[in-house]
Amino acid sequence: MSASLAAPARLTRVRRYLLHNLGLNLALALLVVVVALYCGVYFAQQGRFPGNFELTSTVDNTMPLVLAAIAQTLVVLTRGIDLSIGGMMDLTNALAAAHMKAGIGSMLGWSALILAVGAGLGLVNGLLVAYGRLQPILVTLATLSIFQGLAIRVLPDPGGAIPQAYTDALVNTSAPWALVYVVALALLWLGFRRSALGVALFAVGNDERAARANGIDVIRTKLAAYMMGGVFAALAGLVLAATATSGDATTGDGFTLRSVVAVVLGGVSLFGGRGSAIGAMAGAFITMMIVNVLFFTAIDPLYQSFFEGLFLVVVVVLGAVIGRRFRRG
């Protein structure tokens, strides 16, 4: 037919891959840089490179944030934000510490129940956002307060106990076993990205109106995103409890904002529809590495937040500048 215009120059494979996954690639590159930086300052301090112990403890300590960052990613991709992640982690953490007993039945049963609770909490957020048509930031700010209150009700004082066997099953402190989880989560994400729901999630985040016009069930997609976010937040709460071997109804509070930071560092757009949970996972590791670097550069720990904040701004601004340059050619 007559429609064939002169074919424009097509992008090379490599260039296209870099360009289309810019946020993810910048996050991975940044991760490499901060890991190298960490190894450098570690060597300068200790006279050797970090070994198995450092790797294991770093990965173990980052796991809760990795899971929280995935939860945040799922919601942010729909052009929302979930400020209640910290509250969901508080509540699930408290539930585990208050109720879980040694014995396979109790551990499995409560784990399943707690994940279901996470899904339920996410569903509440989702219903308010999707059916109530309220702003995600306000809805989740309100539910954050509610979840925090419930957590304190469940576990008024820090304590409770997590069965040793549960900790052993989830957290291996002698080898970087958790890296397997990281890889598994990455694979899970790649699979999800290819599922109908994954495509719908991106479509809704790209343009809600267009998604509807294309026959996508926008409400169901959002509900699913918030529910899955709840499940991952609950998982984060469980891992946090397993790591600490006891519970604390406020231990998750800090994770709300840290999950947002991880998502932003991971190149996920807060305007929805762009990004990857793998980037957010990298973002979680980046934040953790920055803390480690600060520790080994003997900077007064009181200044830690200063450097974290500065780092966040610089990365976001540089990322935008690099993106613009790259696109222009």
Add this chain to the structure above:
Amino acid sequence: MDGETEQSGVAAIEGRGVSRAFGGVHAVENASFAVRAGEVHALVGENGAGKSTLIRILGGLIRPDGGEIRVGDETVSFATPRDAHARGIRTVFQELTLFPAMSVAENLLLGHEPRGPSGLIRRSALDGAAEAALAGLGITHIDPRALVEETSLAERQVIEIARAVLRAPRVLFLDEPTSALVEHEVEWLFAIVRRLRGEGRAVVFTSHRWREVASIADRITIMRNGTEVGTFPTIEESEAVRLMTGRRVGALYPPLAPAPTGDTVLAAEHLEGPGFRDVSFRLGRGEILGFGGLTGHGHRELFLSLFGAAPLSGGALRVGGKPLHPRRPRDAMAAGIALIPEDRKTEGLLLPMSVRDNLTLALIDLLCRAGVIARGRERSMAQRMVATLQIKTPSLAQAVGNLSGGNQQKVLLGRWLLAEPQVLLLSDVTRGVDVATKSEIYELIMRLAAGGRGVLLYSSDALELSHLCHRVLVMREGRIVRELAAGGFTAEDVVAAAVGETQLAA
């Protein structure tokens, strides 16, 4: 593929007495419209006649307030476009519905991706499948791996059409499918449309270009003021225009004063910016200089750059003899330039704010003494403009969003008249405006020009350009490709130059 052929008596889809109002204004009122299988049906009417609303209703995007939709001999109710899809009804809406950060292939095959045994999408097969699907429709110039945001507006329109066609709809609605397409792209589209007709499918399309309508439509339905005027197998253009506007063609437009010979008020030499290049022209005092061309061919960017809202990267601009390098709208405003943007709802007005607030926004600094707004002066200024332009509003405190389209446009015009500009950049000022107001706006433009101002007028309506302008510059791919000089051109000439037709009817 369900190639069942309908009895000629039963419509493939039909709307009976359909109505829909937005904020108290009837966009469609008691409209009836029936489509037969195997026909190409053109839906024509002025901007704001209700074509798009009717298509949105039949496509399931919005629900009607009243009336009935029938598919075959069943009454149906579409809650979402999904329900319409299930009945084999697909729509290409006027506002494109592609996902910018997703690839062309992902967009094209959304929901119909090649899947592996696990039920997951096979990414390795996705691009190939998209490429094959595009090739099957004769499209080879679009890279399925590109992101939609990397494609041109015309390419997006082609992708959007291709996506709908690939779903093998029984009825395909196309709302202004050709607004961004050049000649050979239109030919491509029409070949597809004929093929669909040959397969017994129905195609409904809207267009402002009469030639397109006449060349391919089996039947033509004319709409005016939200309802159908009639359906005709064939109809003369002049008669159709009379039915669309409710009056004779010429009567809508006031007589054009002769082209002035006064001095130049704006001179552009080799202007260059994002989306346009090498643009040179002179605008005289009292002159109405038209800009024609398809959507996405640079006029929008040119106007924004002239107004300082987009960067000018090259060339020289002089206004009233003095050089101007507008870096922001305030610079252009200080030089006496005013811009009425294309989309008054997203670029012009503050819909929830009052008529008064909207009228005085551009002048607010001048109305302030020590930062405080002189309310009395502000009110009298706003009142004066409401009276001058006969803006129909219950009060100055009324939210602009609650006015009719025509009165909204008057408020926007009023804002810039208050600024007493020397040069007006007008973009599609009569879009979504009723006929009576249209006529008033035309007279206003001519009065402004007669008062010694320079007017640059972009319009997607070639008829408007041919009646209103002393000269018309037609842009294509960011350049001025033709100048149609005073007096000797028709709407057809404008369209021909815009779509890039090789031989121009003399």
Add this chain to the structure above:
Amino acid sequence: MSEAIGAAPVRRFALDADGRRVAFAVLAAAALFAVGDLVHPGFAGAASIEAVALNASFVGLVAAGQCFVVLVGGIDLSIPWVLNGAAILLVTASLGQNARAGFAVALTLGMGALVGFVNGFGIAVLAVPAVVMTLAMNGVMEGLTLGLSGGLTCGACASYAPPVVRAAVNGGFLGLPAALWVWLFIIVAVTFVLGFTGFGRKTYAIGNNALASRLAGVNVRAITILLYMLSGMFSALAGIMLVGFGGQASLGMGTPFLFQSVAAVVIGGLDILGGRGNYVGVAAGSMSLMALISVLLAVDMPEYGRSILYGVVILLLLLAYGRNRAAD
């Protein structure tokens, strides 16, 4: 209130809706005092109302800044540590001496303005999302405050606020605490600025449609930066007032104010997407919030119950105020 969820999306006039929301916030405060008086007789008495208002004045000041940025669809998450930093800066710069009070107050307000400028610059010029920019600045201010004060262990950190500052907050005038007069003045001033000045008009314009405002010649960047500067200054002012009220600065004193300022703004009827609402509503929202907290404390509601109820009240108000604009 749940009927409101299912109610048909009637198109309302914007101004009426705004008025309705302000009325709602005022009614909520009145209702809370009435309920409080039932469960705890004397709660609606003058002394009790005055005490609640005094508490509300601090939230109200912070919420004034939050109000400015929310009106353009932004948000300021840097409030906690700007406020905390301001409180510490005031005492360390003044060393509790009247002679240095003027300098210290000016320096502290200047610090707030500077942080606000950085926020506004990042958001308006570098296009960093407001959530990210102000979150990062909160971290920056936290680190600076902790680091420079050595975790509030510095010699000057134990200083008290200068007597003049304390008198200006704790003193009385015509039978009302001075802090309330300050707040009343701010209420009048902010309402005037938003309602009667060109700056206020442009603020609403940007909040309703930033692109259209720019195309009408509004200097969107400059106004946005100014708004964030105002927010920083109001946080600093609240820090000064708090330290004047309590005498000494402490760590973490700003933390509750982030949630409370957002809550006050929401209860007060502002649209989080910008362009709608006014400070009278926000002031009423601050009163409602503090009245709620006082009622719950008066009936010995445990911490968890209060936390749950704050959330529930905000959700109910959000549902009552209606669906967001994206719906139409």
